[in-house]
Amino acid sequence: MRNASFDVNRIAPSDITPPDKFLTRRSLLAGGLGLAAAQTIGGFLRPAYGQSAPGTALTYTHNVEYSAADTPNTFKDISTYNNYYEFGTDKSDPAENSKNFRTQPWNVTVGGECEVAGTFSLEDILKPHPLEERIYRMRCVEAWSMIVPWVGFPLADLLKRFKPTSKAKYVEFHTLLDPKQMPGERGSVLDWPYVEGLRLDEAMHPLTLMTVGLYGKALPNQNGAPLRLIVPWKYGFKGVKAINTIRFVERMPATTWAKMAPGEYGFFANVNPAVDHPRWSQATERHIGGSLFDQRRPTLPFNGYASQVAPLYTGMNLKTYF
Ligand code: MTE
Numbered sequence: 001m002r003n004a005s006f007d008v009n010r011i012a013p014s015d016i017t018p019p020d021k022f023l024t025r026r027s028l029l030a031g032g033l034g035l036a037a038a039q040t041i042g043g044f045l046r047p048a049y050g051q052s053a054p055g056t057a058l059t060y061t062h063n064v065e066y067s068a069a070d071t072p073n074t075f076k077d078i079s080t081y082n083n084y085y086e087f088g089t090d091k092s093d094p095a096e097n098s099k100n101f102r103t104q105p106w107n108v109t110v111g112g113e114c115e116v117a118g119t120f121s122l123e124d125i126l127k128p129h130p131l132e133e134r135i136y137r138m139r140c141v142e143a144w145s146m147i148v149p150w151v152g153f154p155l156a157d158l159l160k161r162f163k164p165t166s167k168a169k170y171v172e173f174h175t176l177l178d179p180k181q182m183p184g185e186r187g188s189v190l191d192w193p194y195v196e197g198l199r200l201d202e203a204m205h206p207l208t209l210m211t212v213g214l215y216g217k218a219l220p221n222q223n224g225a226p227l228r229l230i231v232p233w234k235y236g237f238k239g240v241k242a243i244n245t246i247r248f249v250e251r252m253p254a255t256t257w258a259k260m261a262p263g264e265y266g267f268f269a270n271v272n273p274a275v276d277h278p279r280w281s282q283a284t285e286r287h288i289g290g291s292l293f294d295q296r297r298p299t300l301p302f303n304g305y306a307s308q309v310a311p312l313y314t315g316m317n318l319k320t321y322f
Contacts, residue, residue, distance in 0.1 A: 052218040054103070054225045060131035060151050060216065066207055067135040068304070070147045075215050077289045078148055082222045083140070084241055085190050086175065086182035094222035101181055103226040103242070112172075112247035115163035122226055126212065128161075129153035133216065134209060136232040138239075139271045139303045145285045150230050151213030156204040159246075164200065168248035172197040173229060176244045190256055196229065196240035197253035197267070201312055207232055207305060211239075233305040235269045266322035270313070271303035275322045 052058070072078075084094035087101075106122040131151050139145045159171065175194040179185040185192045202208065209230040212219060219225040224241030231238045237257050247253075257265035264278055273283045284296035302309050313321075 054218050054220045056218045058131055058151055058213045058216060058218060060133050060213070063132040063134050067133075068137050068147060070135065070137065072135055072149045072215075073146045073289045078146060078214060079220045079222060081146075081288055083236065084184075084222055084224070086184040086192075086194065086242075087222065088184060089189060095220075097183060098221035101221045101225070101242075103221065106226050106244070108227070108244055108246060110162050110246045112249050113165045113168035114248045115165065116161065125158065125227070126153075129157055129210075131212065136209075136230060137304050138230075138232065138236055139285060139299065141235040141237060141265065141269070141277060141282075143277075143280060143282060143285050143299075144288050145297070146288050149215055150209060150211045151216060152209040152211035152230065154206055155208045155210045155229070156206065158210055159200075159203060159248075162246075162248070164248045167250045168200055170197050170199055170249050170251065170253055171203045172245075172247045172249055172253040173240045173243050174245035174247075175240055175242045191259060193245075194240055194256050195253060196238055197249075197255050198231065198238070199252075199312075200248075202231070205309060205312065207308060233270060233302040233309045235265075235271060237265065238269050268313075268318070268321050270309075270318060270322070271299060272301060272318055272322065273299040274301075275319055 080095045081091045082094040083091070084098065087094040087097040104122075107119050108122065108125050109119045111117040131153055133149055133151045135147060135149045137145060138148050164171075173196050175192075176182070177185060177193040179192075184190075198208070209232075211224070211228050211230045212226065214220075214223060219228065224239070227243045228241040229239050229243065252267055255267055258267050271282075276282050282299055285299050286296055287294060300306070
């Protein structure tokens with residue numbers, strides 16, 4: 001296990017692809033040579049990810065080090081019980097209303113406190129990163145939980161490429177703003193676009209996953225295609241979907257739910273049985289997919305990842321910084 005706390009100022013120069021190489025690689029990837037190299041990762045041919053429609057089989061390795069031993073929920077549970085207010089507020093709405101959402105072509109704009117900024121195609125963002133499957137415990141602030149086999153790559157590997165400056169203390173992510181395609185964005189149930197953020201050391205933690213698939217296939221639209229965040233020790237609302245903007249910033253970002261109801265949803269949002277939501281207890285959770293008669297389970301601090309992530313919060317009062 002690597003050291004849980006990760007200071008971006010300590011990234012060795014050798015860890016960072018210099019901008020000129022990154023850009024050379026980008027232009028190479030646009031040509032046939034790079035494409036051929038990217039397609040043979042792991043010895044298998046795979047379509048360039050950015051051109052993969054939801055449901056396309058992905059090539060990945062299973063990462064045992066960061067996987068929970070629990071049995072995953074069914075694909076049906078994971079893809080029909082969703083939170084995605086851009087497509088409606090009922091759990092069944094996203095699967096129903098996101099069917100025609102277009103995720104190709106897709107660009108991600110990177111900016112703020114970093115040396116390599118710009119707008120990158122999804123292919124450019126994803127090609128250098130070998131994909132891993134990780135089975136993660138997920139916990140929603142509404143006190144339910146699931147186990148999901150996500151496919152993605154460490155967010156740190158991506159962020160380092162943009163060379164955050166010493167002023168970058170947080171990283172902010174935005175969902176696409178496109179009310180034509182996302183009917184929820186035509187109303188004001190939330191302040192659009194959906195914005196989430198992490199402190200830079202949280203973003204660089206090896207558990208934090210830039211996610212492109214689940215159950216070995218490219219993400220269904222309702223789960224956040226083509227690119228979403230997964231931070232397994234935090235409540236699910238940190239897992240922003242359909243990301244099209246990444247910004248490195250000096251100050252704590254104003255995030256969607258923390259702005260909407262600051263007394264109920266904090267910026268940190270670490271799973272914590274000792275800090276209740278003002279309207280319900282967080283001490284136990286209901287596992288989705290279990291029988292109605294299943295006992296509720298005790299909620300684990302940091303969703304069961306305490307040994308890996310608690311050092312990130314040494315000295316912080318987690319009742320104040322919930
Ligand atoms: N991202 C966007 N853009 N819009 C949303 O409404 N909901 C969040 C998060 N990401 C949400 C979002 C919440 S509250 C949860 S619990 C998770 O997505 C649910 O992810 P899932 O549907 O893949 O389980």
